[in-house]
Amino acid sequence: MNSFISSIKKITACMALLASVILLTQQSLAQEVGDHQYTSDAIQAGSRVYTQQCALCHGPQGALVDGVDLRRGQFRTVQSDDDLRNVITTGAAEGQMPAFSLRAEELNGIVAFIxxxxxxxxxxxxxxxPVRGRELFNGRGDCASCHRVNGAGPRTAPDLSSIGVVRTPASLQRNMLDPATALLPINRPIRMVTRNEETIVGRxxxxxxxxxxVIDSQERLRSIKKSDLVSYEISDAPSKQPTTLNSDEVADVIGYLLTLRGL
Ligand code: HEC
Ligand code: HEC
Incomplete structure (x- = not known):
């Protein structure tokens, strides 16, 4: 009998171990798949949850609540994905929006769908x-060594003071992860030599x-007559390297860039 109980105990321990292994694998899988973006499975799952739980008040297009347009990403206080999760799990406006208790996948899905x-x-x-993103932008991310924001920083790369208005999150992300494909024809690095044998390197x-x-390397805006040039090369090479920040940090910097909406 004793040995029976002890083998039951062993089996239970074994199952608990197995369960935690499965949980761990699921977690690391979720992290891998959802590295920089949400999966299309998550988006589609979120679409179903949204219809069941949120559409009643926010409407099928997400714009029925005053001052909030979920589809366009217009919120009252929300900035980051964590803020979104918080509002959904704690509710808003003193209970006008109830607190939802959703499973982790459902919550993840709704954020993805929005x-x-x-x-x-x-x-x-x-x-x-955005707060961590701003620190990374000015610090380890090294962005501020090329980009100007709200009057501070060099002029050799595009000024990002209004970048949150003109670019989508997806294009901001592409610019950080794969600058070569995001390169705009304007803004290309160029090298020119004039008849007076002056070499101008700039953007x-x-x-x-x-x-x-062009903006030259001394950050002067110059207008050059093409007839004064003996050579004019537009570089195809990306003028910057993909970022070395990890996926969480990239998400933070995007959060910061989206707050840059002009002075
Ligand atoms: C019973 C009605 C109701 C339901 C259901 C509801 N909401 Fe809301 N929600 C509101 C109201 C009202 C506000 C505006 C709160 C305010 O004025 O600050 C709001 C605000 C929000 C905001 C903006 C919060 C901010 O501070 O920026 C988000 C995001 C949001 N809701 C998401 C959701 C999601 C996702 C669901 C489904 C899980 C949902 N809501 C379900 C009524 C609702
Ligand atoms: C070595 C200089 C350099 C560094 C460092 C740099 N960039 Fe850039 N960035 C550029 C240049 C130059 C462009 C213009 C397009 C091009 O030539 O690639 C650009 C373009 C961009 C754009 C697109 C601007 C637009 O108008 O669409 C964004 C967004 C951007 N960078 C963000 C960042 C972020 C965030 C970082 C830090 C993680 C960063 N950059 C680091 C030089 C740099």
Whole structure:
């Protein structure tokens, strides 16, 4: 009998171990798949939960509550994905929006669906904490060594003061992870030599038939007549390397960039 009980104990211990192994694998899988973006499975699951739990008040297009447009990412206080999760699990406006107790996958799915702009086949980029993002931007991420924000920083790379208005989260992310494909034809690094044998290295801002406008390496805005040039090369090589930040940190920097909406 004793040996029977002890083998039951062993089996139970074994099962508990197995369960925790399965849990661990699931967690690391979720982290891998959802590295920089939410999966399309998550978006689609979220679409179903949204219809059941949220559409009643927010409407099928997400714009029925005053001052909130979920599809367009217009909120009252929410910035990051964690903020979104918090509002959903704690409720808002003194109970006008109830607190929801959802399973982790459901919660994850709703955030994904909102970030995908309600498009079941859309792209849902993870958006992290803007405060941490700002620190990374000015610190370890090294972005501020090239980019100017709200009047501070160099002019050799595009000014990012309004970048949150003009770019989508997906294009911001592409720019950080794979700058070569995100390279705009304008903003290309250029190298010119004039008839006076001056070499101008800089960034192309604009160009027409007769002139080209550049920011040179001394950060001066210059307009150069093409007829004064003996050579003019536009570099195809990306002028910057993909970031070395990890996926959480990239999400944080995107969170920060989205808050840059002009002065
Ligand atoms: C009973 C109605 C109701 C339901 C159901 C509801 N909401 Fe809301 N929600 C509201 C109201 C009202 C507000 C505006 C709160 C305010 O004025 O600050 C709101 C605000 C929000 C905000 C913006 C919060 C902020 O501070 O930026 C988000 C995000 C949100 N809801 C998401 C959801 C999601 C996701 C669901 C489904 C899980 C959901 N809501 C279900 C009524 C509802
Ligand atoms: C070595 C200089 C350099 C560094 C460092 C750098 N960038 Fe850039 N970035 C550029 C240049 C130059 C461009 C213009 C496009 C190009 O040539 O790649 C650009 C373009 C961008 C754009 C697109 C601007 C637009 O108008 O669409 C974003 C967003 C951006 N960078 C964000 C960042 C972030 C975030 C970091 C830090 C993680 C960073 N950059 C680090 C030089 C740099």
């Amino acid at each position: 970030r995908a702009g309600f498009d079941p086949d859309g792209v849902a980029v993870r958006i992290g904490d 192309r801002l604009n160009e027409d038939t007769y002139t080209v406008q």
